[in-house]
Amino acid sequence: MDWSGIMNDIYRFWGEIAQWLEQALHRFNTLWASFFRRACEILVGMGVPEQQCALVVYGILYLLATLLVLLLVWRLLRRKRRGAAKVPADVGEKAAGESAAAEPLSVVERMRRGLAKTHTALVGRIDGLFGGSAVDDAFLEELEEILITADFGVKTTTALVDAFKQRVAVERAQGVEQLRAILKQELLELMRLPVAELDVERQHPMVMMVIGVNGVGKTTTIGKLAQQYSKQGKKVVLGAADTFRAAAADQLSIWAERSGCDIIRHEEGSDPAAVAFDSAKAAVARDADILILDTAGRLHTKVNLMEEMKKIHRVLGREIDAAPHETLLVLDATTGQNALAQARQFCQAVKITGVIITKLDGTAKGGMAVAIATELGLPIRYIGVGEGVDDLRVFDPDLFVDALFENR
Ligand SMILES: Nc1nc2c(ncn2[C@@H]2O[C@H](COP(=O)(O)OP(=O)(O)O)[C@@H](O)[C@H]2O)c(=O)[nH]1
Numbered sequence: 001m002d003w004s005g006i007m008n009d010i011y012r013f014w015g016e017i018a019q020w021l022e023q024a025l026h027r028f029n030t031l032w033a034s035f036f037r038r039a040c041e042i043l044v045g046m047g048v049p050e051q052q053c054a055l056v057v058y059g060i061l062y063l064l065a066t067l068l069v070l071l072l073v074w075r076l077l078r079r080k081r082r083g084a085a086k087v088p089a090d091v092g093e094k095a096a097g098e099s100a101a102a103e104p105l106s107v108v109e110r111m112r113r114g115l116a117k118t119h120t121a122l123v124g125r126i127d128g129l130f131g132g133s134a135v136d137d138a139f140l141e142e143l144e145e146i147l148i149t150a151d152f153g154v155k156t157t158t159a160l161v162d163a164f165k166q167r168v169a170v171e172r173a174q175g176v177e178q179l180r181a182i183l184k185q186e187l188l189e190l191m192r193l194p195v196a197e198l199d200v201e202r203q204h205p206m207v208m209m210v211i212g213v214n215g216v217g218k219t220t221t222i223g224k225l226a227q228q229y230s231k232q233g234k235k236v237v238l239g240a241a242d243t244f245r246a247a248a249a250d251q252l253s254i255w256a257e258r259s260g261c262d263i264i265r266h267e268e269g270s271d272p273a274a275v276a277f278d279s280a281k282a283a284v285a286r287d288a289d290i291l292i293l294d295t296a297g298r299l300h301t302k303v304n305l306m307e308e309m310k311k312i313h314r315v316l317g318r319e320i321d322a323a324p325h326e327t328l329l330v331l332d333a334t335t336g337q338n339a340l341a342q343a344r345q346f347c348q349a350v351k352i353t354g355v356i357i358t359k360l361d362g363t364a365k366g367g368m369a370v371a372i373a374t375e376l377g378l379p380i381r382y383i384g385v386g387e388g389v390d391d392l393r394v395f396d397p398d399l400f401v402d403a404l405f406e407n408r
């Protein structure tokens with residue numbers, strides 16, 4: 001390799017650049033000098049003393065440079081503000097569909113959105129009625145019809161309308177606001193049950209068995225619960241006792257992975273009670289806070305299904321004192337009064353301690369939640385108002401009734 005040739009080339013190249021820079025500097029100096037001279041002439045023409053011309057020229061240039069910088073900063077800030085203004089709109093769109101939205105919705109807002117269909121069916125008609133005629137027989141009949149349409153059930157509707165009628169008479173109530181407040185209060189009275197709240201710290205491990213017919217949302221609900229409890233720092237073990245199809249355990253495994261909790265599963269078709277046994281053993285050995293057991297809801301005959309439930313109950317009780325501590329029945333709100341019939345059948349087989357109502361977001365018949373609480377005397381522990389993890393909520397009757405009746 002010819003090093004001296006290369007070095008010569010570099011020197012020549014560098015010499016050319018230096019020459020070009022020198023020329024550019026020279027040209028700039030000439031330009032600057034003529035600009036400066038011209039500016040001074042103008043300033044003198046305007047009456048500025050000649051000795052102060054340089055000062056004024058530099059002052060003007062300094063001012064211009066400052067203005068330019070300020071303009072740039074202003075433009076940058078404006079662009080940033082516009083960008084920020086766009087974000088909430090995007091977040092809102094996502095949140096409406098999926099709960100993977102960056103900005104979490106408040107509990108009240110989720111409840112409002114989830115119960116929107118029932119709210120529309122109920123409040124528009126009720127306000128129309130309350131704002132119209134006096135409280136007479138025709139009025140009460142129409143109120144009854146509205147409540148039945150929202151699936152409050154005949155028994156609950158009758159009790160509610162009777163209580164409403166009495167209070168209105170005693171208090172001589174009238175006008176939309178007053179009548180609506182009375183209906184809300186009476187509804188809350190019906191829904192408040194004298195039962196303790198679900199307390200997962202009551203036992204260690206706390207065992208929850210989740211039952212219900214096929215497709216109501218058991219596995220999804222367990223997945224959401226696992227994720228919520230794990231987030232709270234609890235150690236959760238899931239038991240895949242729905243051994244009817246491998247896909248059921250696969251579905252639960254995905255949730256377990258997502259929330260970082262353990263899962264006990266056996267092969268497809270194996271004995272669900274054996275899964276319950278292993279799950280209970282594992283929960284104790286691993287010092288878990290909570291064990292949640294998924295079950296199948298699709299055995300060929302009802303008798304089989306109920307026998308299986310009883311067997312799982314017995315197995316759990318033998319392994320962990322007083323387990324299962326909660327037997328939660330999952331009901332699909334979109335099935336309306338049919339869910340009530342299902343609940344009655346399950347109640348005959350096992351001791352149910354609470355209900356989880358799913359898919360309240362998909363129905364205008366949210367009144368069935370009231371019917372469950374009042375007609376079966378079972379506390380509603382959670383409600384599902386959407387498919388996102390945060391759409392499963394601890395049931396709060398006040399919040400529920402507010403979301404149903406509030407003005408939007
Ligand atoms: N819209 C809505 N869908 C739900 C809710 N809970 C569950 N689902 C859906 O219901 C379907 C059945 O759920 P799955 O958990 O498999 O029911 P399982 O057979 O009882 O275990 C799934 O598509 C879930 O995404 C809810 O609260 N709202």
Ligand SMILES: [Mg+2]
Binds near residue numbers: 218219220248294
């Ligand atoms: Mg399932």
